[in-house]
Amino acid sequence: MITEKIELLKRLTFNILKEMCFLFQSEDLSSVQSEELPILVRIDCGKKYSLFLHFDPILAHTIARNFLGTAQEVIESPFLESALTEVVNMVGGNFMNATHMESTAHLSLPEIVEEDWRVFGHDPRTRIVTEAIKVNDRPLQLTIAEHMA
Amino acid sequence: MLYNILIIDDSPSMRKVLQKVIAMAGLPVECFEASDGIQGLDQCRHHRIDVIFTDLNMPNMDGFTFLKQIHQNPAFDDIPVLVVSTEGRTALIEEALKLGVANFINKPFQAEEIADKLHNILGEGYDHREDRTTEAPDF
Helix, strand or coil, X not given: CHHHHHHHHHHHHHHHHHHHHCCCECCCCCCCCCCCCXXXXXXXXXXXXXXXXXXXXXXXXXXXXXXXXXXXXXXXCCHHHHHHHHHHHHHHHHHHHHCCCCCCCCECCCEECCCCHHHXXXXXXXXXXXXXXXXXXXXXXXXXXXXXC | CCXXXXXXXXXXXXXXXXXXXXXXXXXXXXEEEECCHHHHHHHHHHCCCCEEEECCCCCCCCHHHHHHHHHHCCCCCCCCEEEEECCCCHHHHHHHHHCXXXXXXXXXXXXXXXXXXXXXXXXXXXXCXXXXXXXXXXX
């Protein structure tokens, strides 16, 4: 069920951010407003799932800084985008493993996109579930688009 | 004498992280980078590589195609290759092992794992590639 998949996605995302970026899930679930637009990364897991991760910009720089092991406050291109897409690559790959996708299913290259799950319009064959989480007290939105045959 | 390490990954930040982690292993190394299999083959042609770290999911030439090219070339098929990837599906891991992969490192990884595996490969008894007489052929 897709609700189980979003729980799986949350666990995988928290685990990867903890292992590679030393960042942790926030217990305080009150909402936080971002002052800038989030950075949106998409990855396709075979033909069945598209994953979208919306990174709050402050969290994005924290992820990149910790991933790269640098003290720089602001991470410049291409390393900011590269760190985020690599995190999403790990999320997507581990999601495929955990959902036992067939060996012929292909993991796309992660990419920074402008359009989120709404790119699928009102396709009745696509189910969407989205959930906001917090990492280091900053928001991160996870979305799964499940494409039924 | 330096060990020549080739890092193949389309992510510049992952290449940077791997270089740092490899440096933490405490071995005398020089790292070369490539963003895909095509550049990886080019680096193998121009440098005497001792160990290759490669991702699988890359544009232009993916890791599997690169592995096949290396495996089929007698000048390079004895270079130890460590795959650093999210890939965990058994069939694909078996395919990579048939292509001579020395070891797998799953992403996310711990720095110690990479250091341990590098020490295992480059430990005592390792025949440094610069001491060998095999010449790298032209492609």
